Amino acid sequence: MSDIVIFGAGGHAKAVIDTIEQQGRYRIIGLLDANQPTGKRVYGYEILGDDSWLFVHEHSVHGAVIAIGDNWTRAAIATRLEADVPQLAFPTIVHPAAHVARGASVGAGSVVMAGAVIGSDASLGQHCIMYPGSIIEHDGIMEDYASFAPRAAAGGNVKIGSHSAIGIGATVIHGIAIGGHCVIGAGATVVKPVSDQTVAYGTPARIVRTRERGERYL
Numbered sequence: 001m002s003d004i005v006i007f008g009a010g011g012h013a014k015a016v017i018d019t020i021e022q023q024g025r026y027r028i029i030g031l032l033d034a035n036q037p038t039g040k041r042v043y044g045y046e047i048l049g050d051d052s053w054l055f056v057h058e059h060s061v062h063g064a065v066i067a068i069g070d071n072w073t074r075a076a077i078a079t080r081l082e083a084d085v086p087q088l089a090f091p092t093i094v095h096p097a098a099h100v101a102r103g104a105s106v107g108a109g110s111v112v113m114a115g116a117v118i119g120s121d122a123s124l125g126q127h128c129i130m131y132p133g134s135i136i137e138h139d140g141i142m143e144d145y146a147s148f149a150p151r152a153a154a155g156g157n158v159k160i161g162s163h164s165a166i167g168i169g170a171t172v173i174h175g176i177a178i179g180g181h182c183v184i185g186a187g188a189t190v191v192k193p194v195s196d197q198t199v200a201y202g203t204p205a206r207i208v209r210t211r212e213r214g215e216r217y218l
């Protein structure tokens, strides 16, 4: 089993830890989080410190999973780690109760939780999150750092741009393209394309406003 560290020690990290444990391929040697006390434990795993711990121990660690739910923040940490610790691997974490269909692919650092479905020939980029029960159907494309909240679903041939968040229980009908840095609100039904940096919600989903890159949404 390869040794990995987890970035983040909050609620999202707990869900990621469970997924890693169920997958059974990686040994978690600890968590890194600058905002929590060193030595505290989460599910028995010790918070070892912040990023600086990795610079000292980089040769004893195979990889890292960035367990931060906010898409912009997760991307910023990934970019920093790629520059500062280039040999660090980002394993793909897939719960054994998720389904990755024939021809589908899941990029490095992405986490696919219990009950999620990646349809035939669909592709997930790097550091994406599929929360429990979310579905991206056949031939879908999810660009890097995008996320599907619990029970969010997309029909076939949907494209989700980088950093975009599909809210809990939202539905995107087949063939729709959603741009980058969008937030689709909880329970929305998206029936028309959505351009970059847009917040949309409702049934049918309406464009509510534009948003800045990195603007908080959780």
Ligand SMILES: CC(=O)SCCNC(=O)CCNC(=O)[C@H](O)C(C)(C)COP(=O)(O)OP(=O)(O)OC[C@H]1O[C@@H](n2cnc3c(N)ncnc32)[C@H](O)[C@@H]1OP(=O)(O)O
Pocket: 131, 149, 150, 166, 167, 168, 183, 184, 185, 186, 187, 188, 199, 201, 202, 208, 217, 218
């Ligand atoms: C494991 C996990 O927890 S994963 C995360 C799960 N969570 C999610 O998926 C959250 C998704 N986020 C949302 O849906 C949020 O409500 C957002 C991002 C759309 C909020 O967008 P904002 O523009 O900031 O909306 P704001 O909170 O200011 O509310 C403005 C109005 O829109 C309404 N509104 C907000 N979200 C929605 C929605 N999804 N559908 C319908 N109406 C909504 C509010 O009730 C409010 O109405 P009011 O003016 O009549 O009071």
